[in-house]
Amino acid sequence: MGNDLTFFQVVSIVISALAFVTAFWLYRWVSSQPSSNKKIAEVGKLIQNGANTFLAKEYKTLVRFCSVVALLILVFLPSPIWKGNIVDNISMVASYILGTVLSAIAGKIGISIATIANMKSAEAATKGIKPSFMAGYRGGAVMGMAVVGSSLLGVTLVLMLTGNTTVLLGFSFGASSLALFAKAGGGIFTKTADVSADLAGKVELGIPEDDPRNPAVIADNVGDNVGDVAGMGADLFDSNVASMAAALVMAASLSNSEKNMGMVLCYAAIGLLASIIGVFTANMKEGADPTRALNMNTYVTTAIYGVLTAVATYIFDFNWRIWGASAIGLIVGVIIGIATDYFTNDNKKPVKMVAKACESGPAFTITSGVSYGLVSTLPAMIGIGVSALAAYKLVAPLGAGGNEVAYGMYGISMAAVGMLSIVGMIISNDAYGPIVDNARGLVEMGDLGDKALEITDSLDSAGNTVKAITKGFSIGAAGLTVIALLGAFITEVNDAIVALGLNVEKVTGFDVTNPTVFFGLLVGAAIPPVFSAMLMLGVDRNAQRMIAEIHRQFREIAGLKEGKEGVKPEYDKCIEIATVGALKELIPAGLMAIISTLLVGLIGGVHAVGGFITGNIVSGLIFALFMSNSGGLWDNTKKYIEAGNHGGKNSKAHKAGVVGDTVGDPFKDTAGPSINTQITVVSLVASIAATLFLTISIF
Template sequence: MENSLTFFQVLSIAISALAFATAFWLYRWVSSQPSSNAKVAEVGQLIRSGANTFLAKEYKTLIRFCLIASLLILVFLPSPIWKDNVLDNVVMAIAYIAGTVFSAIAGKIGISIATIANIKSAEAATKGIKPSFMAGYRGGAVMGMAVVGSSLFGISLVLLLTGNTTALLGFSFGASSLALFAKAGGGIFTKTADVSADLAGKVEMGIPEDDPRNPAVIADNVGDNVGDVAGMGADLFDSNVASMAAALVMAASLGNPEKNIAMVLCYAAIGLLASIIGVFTANMKEGGDPTRALNTNTYVTTAIYGILTAIATYVFDFNWRIWAASAIGLLVGVIIGIATDYFTNDNKKPVRAVAKACESGPAFTITSGVSYGLISTLPAMVGIGISALAAYKIVAPIGAGGNEVAYGMFGISMAAVGMLSIVGMIISNDAYGPIVDNARGLVEMGDLGDKALEITDSLDSAGNTVKAITKGFSIGAAGLTVIALLGAFMTEVNDAIAAMGLNIEKITGFDVTNPTVFFGLLAGAAIPPVFSAMLMLGVDRNAQRMLAEIHRQFKEIAGLKEGEPGVKPEYDKCIEIATAGALKELIPAGLVAIIATLIVGFVGGVHAVGGFITGNIVSGLVFALFMSNAGGLWDNTKKYIEAGNHGGKNSEAHKAGVVGDTVGDPFKDTAGPSINTQITVVSLVASLTATLFLTLSIF
């Protein structure tokens, strides 16, 4: 069989193209679904144009940030330009820009389809659960295909054109930059709008949640799309690219690099293929259970991936140990997802216990929710640890005779690649959630009837349950990826030592009894809490600004308060404020993480940075898991009470549940998931600037 690297690069590009074709077909399919209700169309159009406003503004800010970053890259990375390697720097800068552009395009496609699919799903709900589900699911799948197709396409293209794996770190850093804006910015946006819409509408004015008089109501709906669709997509684009980049950087530094690289690309391509097949198997009978339909896809895709990679390993004579590492990654991902589900599912003890605690008031809602959120970190932490250990131990023997460590770290990176192999399916399931959530809102606002409401309710609830599983999956994968990035950092440092002919011993690890490493460890562990706190405080400040605008509109627009016909609030003003504020608030938080990395590196050198990355990973994972799971738990607790338990809606327990949910919202939608991106950014900044720390650090 043809076994050369080029074959697999072309294969990857071909399967990426297939993903794009699938996305295009699904896009057309969703668009061709019927829609006729004028009211639904009007509100849908407002949401669509609001989301586009946010994206346009975000991308505009990003271009400026990107220009500065790429200029810095051009001058300093991979090593200062005055050291006569101009071409490398140009390649790196271009790769960086490509990383942002590819991710941005995928985000744009996702938003575009999500704001069509919500309308289609809403109207289809009048016909039955199956067409409504299919519209929502296939809309989500467009996002899934676009994200994974463009990430694999980008990686393969950069590799094909440059033949340089270090350039992949540039591409990955570009993806991280965008993810930081999209995920953290989107997270601040969505919570800003949510909080101020609730405060101004429900609390101050006493009007219902989705009252069109509320100037923030459209911003609130836009938030679901920019946070949960575009933000989530950029986050997973970033994780996926980072896992591949880490694996490829290490693959290139091992014996027989061409074959290793070929294998990484082959597995990634098969993962994408399995996701494409999985998307088309997604189906449900009229009256079926949407949760089961979504989970079935995941298991089908997992099985297809396992079988196809085994065949490929046999046919192309890849190493079975590496196959096993990737399979373990995927398996543990599924297990972590199931464990996460336990803590957020309203059929299980934690949600029930917190709901009971709500009867004693908001303080107990918070302490019990925090407690279960904290406990929920254990299975995932141990799971990530075990999968990393197992992958390492399985792959390390390949390097017998001095190269065990490098191969072991490569094994961990392959576990991450395996865990993320079905990311196309994960994104499809994840994006389905906000689409049917929006659809539910449109059904209500468009008066499409009780049956349709019931259907979209059940679709929405399935989205919440599945989300917990996919979220655990993506945090687990991020954990493995960043461990792999720690290996990539070490590889980069040692490559630089060799390339520059420095008289320094190669780094063989980061020893915690080395006080420089320990110092880095403690400093790195403090960054995720600070980062997430800055985002949460940013939401508070931004909400204050938006509230002021809402008050202004109620005061200055005659007849708005009274709901006179034809008088409409200036929805776009609120969207602009949420957008501008979100971007303004996220930048300091992002800079804190980046600058802290640079300070630690320039002061303490590479050992301090190794500790810093490690501390950052460890505490970042704990806080990401804690915040995401506690937030999900409170959300479902509130819904459980609203379903008529412990007094139901408007009871004292419900009020306490609302407080829990309001605390949980920034936990799970702003701070928690952004920590993933923060960890990746820190790891990449460290790897990219490794050379600088070697030559310029104080100690």
């Protein structure tokens, strides 16, 4: 490999190491914050133990699944072991395992810091909003630095050691397959507990959200960590790796490939550097708005990235058109975030209109929330479409003379790299949400007073709003990434045609009037709704079991309902129900998506798979955006009413708002964010099995 690429590989490794040093410093800073309240330490320990127990059991289940997949990859991919080069198959399986391991480590790091930061943030709330905010934010930033550092390091090492971009897709598939199950399993766990705690506590008994009498309350707090921290970390690790892998696969197939590949690594490394700078500039003044502080930090990081990449483009003589594609992706990512904020922020019209509808009962809560959720898909879909079109048109002329399509698709992949460039900051903001949500619960359970509760309520509300924005951002990024992966699939198919010496035309696109393509398109479009239904039915079945357990405890444990001194619920029983149910439900949905892809490919070949990926992308993005935004809107509607609007807590509107939030919970935290991982997994399975579909298909 040339000096250009080697230089950028070394730079990527150095900046990854800097991210790990930053994560370590932040971890030490958060751990050193004062905490002395015994009640908070006791409850915090229960949350920590529950989260670690679930993660250990989940990873044991996933080790078995990943071992079977690794064996299948060894035998069949990138081509059957008896036909191809055994070294390629071994490289593919090794990179797959590395992808799963790094993804799992990212989740574990997130859990370990989040369950410390929640206690620190809770106790800091007694001193004021600024120290509480900083403990929560820096806790989330540990996750951001660790996830992006390990994804950039993993991609760079695989490329350096193998020099094979197809093997990179194996690494990406490892990250995606673990992320799919971590997000689905964590999502089922967290929403089982959340729905059960809300329905049995708030609606039936009229007790506060984090009342320690509620047997599901610890499971609910555990769920915030395993779903919104570990699951989300694995999800964004996967998106970041997939965007880099897709860009590198396409860059390798173009003229001047080393310079184009160096550009991918350079921009990704600068994005991580910008996030590191952004984390250290994050601050908020006492009495300021935490939502504004979080958003301002994102804008600052975006500006730093834009300036540094422009400087790098000038210094290293990169092509300005490709820089433009990257800038388009980043700007559209921010715009999608702002559009999501409009539909989910409790200061904006949609939330206020749904809160008003709550006065007329839960039926109107649901219909209005669903309607706004559906409308909210349009700006983001237009944004993804415009950014893909603009990036394609901007970069395609570089391939003048017959290679316009390849360069245009490379432009889209660079827009995805641009959109995900500040993912370190996005993860920091996202992980902040569950940390301060837990802190709010600890303040209530530790009786730290109304002032501390008011502060953590304010931080929690900001976390919800920003979390909705980051979900919109990550879905938009996943959209661009999978369009880039469609380009990577075409590249892999054409490379396989040349390598195998097949007498067939190279693929340049997919004609929807071709019945084989249309067959794949229809099947691919049907997968996201079925996948979502399987996950939400898992939450439904599990929550019914947990509600029955809560009723049993209130019925059988004397003095629990009245809150007698020394009477405690059996928290571990609810944690056990959520854990067992989540692990039972998480594998079937993921397997359904993977097996469907393989079946379509073996039935209709590469053209059917091209249609399948396209249908899956369009349907998946709409479902993901709709469910994430509806869920975020209902959650903030409930909080808006609890702040004293439309009758406040325990009013008719409040009970309707809780019902809406209960419907929205599996929408926004189980099915919605899992779909973008499902789309990525499907696209990667198609790419790494391209040779298989070329040589074995019925039609």
